[in-house]
Amino acid sequence: MATWPRREYFYYFTKMMPTGFTLTVDLDVTATKEWLAARDLKFNAAYLYLVSKVIAQTPEFRVYRDNTGQLQRFDVIHPAYSVMHADDHSISSLWTAYDPDFTQFYQNYLADLAEYGDQRTPMPKAPQSENTYMIGSIPWTHFTSYTPLPFTPLNTFFPVIQAGKFEQEAKRWQMPLSLTIHHAVADGYHVSQFFEQLQLAFDHPEAWLAS
Template identity: 30%
Template structure:
């Protein structure tokens, strides 16, 4: 894990950063339905898991801009940008109706990511422990699949997390709408490091990556 320290005085969003960390502490969250038709078709044709394929594209998008890789180090009072952020995602256990956190590393190489992520998921199925370990996974963003519904909106509250800057991403079931398969995706970012444009950009980039398949 590597990172660079941002100079707050030279940060291109310094005025916004000051306002939304001091005067108006808040986050911004948008839910949007994206067209995943091509990704579903690809997954079925290649006999691969849609979930892992989407997670790969999500990681690729979030690692494409420094804005999505920013975090604040409380103990050192540093604003940093990670070289890479990885997903912490979840396995749901039907028998206990609980979740286990799965930590996967993002690799640009699709095959390497896919194989590694599948192994992580299989390992996660073997335990019922939650195993949340933020101290050893500080460059991990939260990625959560709400598999039971295709929802219209979702809101994440972090009342004590006004200096938490990594993305929080949720998505639900895709369903057919006007002959297209559309999936709700929710993107939450801290307003100090992101505005509506940067949140909307996540959706645009995801659809661009899906259309490349």
């Protein structure tokens, strides 16, 4: 904390004026959607991977408070996401270890679905990794805003990310994406840079997803 340039802002936005904020944008996912379809690959896996890869390049999104109360930063954080059970529409939360290689991450994702995807319990995969962040999708609704409401004090300051239903406009596929973050660790600039980099990733799947 003593050498962190953001220390005064962290104090202000956690003690004097506790604040978080949400931004929702429409991302063009046409290129990635078509690239995956041509290879019979799952979009959700690529979505989890691309967001995690951009987060790995965004230090402001990987800050947490350890057991002693000191702030630390993970090198990477892993996606924790929900899967829905088709028969009763209940959900379970899984997490998949991030790997910088998409092919390896994709195999990790498929292995987690195969082993835990049919278990009817909130968190079938244990132990839950400390460095996981919440990411999901509501593929039935194209929303303009989504805001999660935490009911407990935060020990981590990771983003919460939610995608919505694709909509086609002028032959381009748009996907709403919401990002919620604590103002103590990030400002609008950091979130805007994140969205810009993520759009770049969705525009160039051949560079971001190909081995």
